[in-house]
Amino acid sequence: MMLFNICGPHNSGLNPHLDAVTFRGVRIENTPVWLQNVMAKSGLFQEYIIKMAQVVSWFWLGEEGTFTYWPNGPLEDPVKVGHPMWNKGVLVQNELMFHRGDPVGRPDERAVPGLAHRSLLEYRKDADDWAITTDGDVIRTYEPKNIRFLVHWNAEVYMDLREAKLVMDHTDDLTHERAIGTLLADMRAKGVEVDDPTDPFHDEAFIHALTSTYTIAPTKDWIERRPDQRMSG
Ligand SMILES: [Fe+2]
Numbered sequence: 001m002m003l004f005n006i007c008g009p010h011n012s013g014l015n016p017h018l019d020a021v022t023f024r025g026v027r028i029e030n031t032p033v034w035l036q037n038v039m040a041k042s043g044l045f046q047e048y049i050i051k052m053a054q055v056v057s058w059f060w061l062g063e064e065g066t067f068t069y070w071p072n073g074p075l076e077d078p079v080k081v082g083h084p085m086w087n088k089g090v091l092v093q094n095e096l097m098f099h100r101g102d103p104v105g106r107p108d109e110r111a112v113p114g115l116a117h118r119s120l121l122e123y124r125k126d127a128d129d130w131a132i133t134t135d136g137d138v139i140r141t142y143e144p145k146n147i148r149f150l151v152h153w154n155a156e157v158y159m160d161l162r163e164a165k166l167v168m169d170h171t172d173d174l175t176h177e178r179a180i181g182t183l184l185a186d187m188r189a190k191g192v193e194v195d196d197p198t199d200p201f202h203d204e205a206f207i208h209a210l211t212s213t214y215t216i217a218p219t220k221d222w223i224e225r226r227p228d229q230r231m232s233g
Contacts (some may be wrong), residue, residue, distance in 0.1 A: 009105020
């Protein structure tokens with residue numbers, strides 16, 4: 001899988017995160033991301049994890065826009081991939097290592113007033129710039145030199161032919177029923193009071209019990225984290 005990310009200066013969410021973990025039988029195509037993350041943090045499904053490797057690379061000449069990661073676990077100091085961020089990349093396993101794309105550009109140039117989830121970004125040949133529009137109105141433009149390009153390559157990795165066959169032949173896949181059953185039994189063994197969910201993917205009490213039982217997050221950071229700053233200037 002490849003992801004391409006084109007952006008200008010903006011504030012990003014400052015919370016470190018893990019990318020969705022893929023298990024044999026439980027993957028992004030059939031499972032909500034929160035459940036994949038809960039399963040990973042529980043440590044109960046390690047033998048079903050499909051190993052992944054990513055290469056993330058940047059092409060960016062402006063300020064900030066760095067990448068912060070916690071290579072020694074969430075309780076140790078983070079490391080920052082810094083400038084120059086041009087044709088530079090990291091080889092990572094982002095499902096198992098906390099990381100974060102830092103805000104891009106100078107603080108004073110990050111605001112995008114009028115940005116909405118339906119906004120669009122396009123390159124305009126005549127003006128030779130990139131424009132963000134909301135309902136057809138241009139709300140922000142960027143010169144090409146103020147655009148950051150990110151390429152994210154993601155691959156499944158197998159130790160040997162046996163492991164490849166296990167994944168591709170689906171001979172030992174997890175099911176949602178088994179995953180939910182294992183999590184329920186583990187929570188109850190920990191003393192968490194939780195009812196059997198009727199619709200596990202949408203039962204809010206059940207989801208809350210899971211996300212609060214299996215929680216872990218970095219405690220050290222170089223950036224000061226305040227509540228969500230994505231839309232502020
Ligand atoms: Fe990520």
